[in-house]
Amino acid sequence: HVQLVESGGGSVQRGGSRRLTCKASGGISSISCMGWFRQAPGKEREGVATIDHNGQTNYANSVKGRFLVTKANTMKEITLEMNNLEPDDTAMYYCAARRGGFYCTTVPEAYGYWGKGTQVTVS
Numbered sequence: 001h002v003q004l005v006e007s008g009g010g011s012v013q014r015g016g017s018r019r020l021t022c023k024a025s026g027g028i029s030s031i032s033c034m035g036w037f038r039q040a041p042g043k044e045r046e047g048v049a050t051i052d053h054n055g056q057t058n059y060a061n062s063v064k065g066r067f068l069v070t071k072a073n074t075m076k077e078i079t080l081e082m083n084n085l086e087p088d089d090t091a092m093y094y095c096a097a098r099r100g101g102f103y104c105t106t107v108p109e110a111y112g113y114w115g116k117g118t119q120v121t122v123s
Helices: none
Strands: 003-007 010-012 018-025 031-039 046-052 057-059 067-071 077-082 091-099 118-122
Touching: 003 091, 018 031, 018 091, 018 118, 031 067, 031 077, 046 067, 046 077, 057 067
Parallel strands: 010 118
Antiparallel strands: 003 018, 018 077, 031 046, 031 091, 046 057, 067 077, 091 118
């Protein structure tokens, strides 16, 4: 049973940076994809960035060039480096993982394991 714990959220000013970390435990050898998703009040959850066990990444258009997702040697920990943050980036950020599949989509419904989230507020 995969468990995910996010950390690193907080408040940041427009144009600033923030680094989020997600640590996975339990059955991580079977994880094929991990990713970051976010949900702002009144909006649907959306994909931000994903990464597979080979390090192949996939980004939402809104964060390309600003955000960077990386992983440890195993799918045990991933990070999200967020730069040039904007107020529209304000959201609860969730880490997610999935087993199987060949493409790490940014569609939330494809992921079966979720953390509880960490809030990022940009003002």
